[in-house]
Amino acid sequence: MSTPASVAYDYNTQRPRLIIPEYGRHVQRMVEHCMGVEDRTERTRLAKAIILVIGRLNPQLRGSENAERALWDHLYIMSEFKLDVDGPFPKPTAEELDTKPERVPYPKQEIRYGHYGKLVERMIAQCAAMEQGPERDAYTHLIANLMKKQFLTWNRDTVPDGVILKDLAEMSKGKLKLKEESQLASTADLLRAQQNGPRNEVDTRKQRYGNQGGGGGGGKKRHRNRNKKRY
Structure with a gap:
């Protein structure tokens, strides 16, 4: 009886790490494939195609002022800054992207x-x-x-x-x-005004418009009397 051949399992722990996990392993492989292309023109064309893909995966960047620049930065980061293409922006360095913003001066x-x-x-x-x-x-x-x-x-x-x-x-x-x-x-007067101010305003409105509500009822009665048949 033949023994079954051993099955090779592919575990995530055995795979190379994802530099930007949000884009997934397929995009990472696309970047690695692009880096292996020798022709610079073809390599640039593939890089622009990858930008379109990661742009669809990043809809929150649409409409922002630096959206395209951010996508190209992500592409260079996934290539560990080794990708050499003719992009619309100069290739940044790891030090440039890792710089912290200056602290905002606060009055002491x-x-x-x-x-x-x-x-x-x-x-x-x-x-x-x-x-x-x-x-x-x-x-x-x-x-x-x-x-x-x-x-x-x-x-x-x-x-x-x-x-x-x-x-x-x-x-x-x-x-x-x-x-x-x-x-x-x-x-005492100031504290009383703070406590009773809004309540007094409501009471004033009730007093101002309360009588109008009663008058409206009388108007309806007169209207009903007009509709009665006269003989």
């Missing part, structure tokens, strides 16, 4: 008044540039109340008016100060 100065927001900072700068007078005083008082409101949004505990006035003076470099007789809105 401490943000002391972030809870007031950029809008308040711009308002203070504009107010400080105004000529002294009643208009500037009114604007300063408005900004101080806004600062207190922003502070309470950030920290809902009570805040002394002295803290607000001190921050206002520092942020304006000593140019903005409230008059002695000026008083800021109370903490």
Whole structure:
């Protein structure tokens, strides 16, 4: 009795590694075949055909500005930068593609008044540039109340008016100060406005349009009365 011939199994672990696994082993073999072609013109033609194939496998690149350049870079990477063809872009080096982007500089100065927001900072700068007078005083008082409101949004505990006035003076470099007789809105009023503001707006709408709904019902009754037959 004859013994069966041994079957040669092809395991992935025994195959050469895939440089870009997303393209699969067939594309990798196409690249290897292209590299083995001696004629440069034919080799370039095959390379362009491979670009079309991997372009279909990469639909997310369509429409992007550097789509074609990225595909050619992938082709050179799969050839381990050994492919020599007349491509539309110069062949990159491994070092060029491995370079890391420069770090974006980040301001290191401490943000002391972030809870007031950029809008308040711009308002203070504009107010400080105004000529002294009643208009500037009114604007300063408005900004101080806004600062207190922003502070309470950030920290809902009570805040002394002295803290607000001190921050206002520092942020304006000593140019903005409230008059002695000026008083800021109370903490209780500001917190109450934050809690009840949206609810009051809804109630106002109900009051404004509620009566119109009742009037509509009466209109329907009059309409039905008009349709009654008269004898």
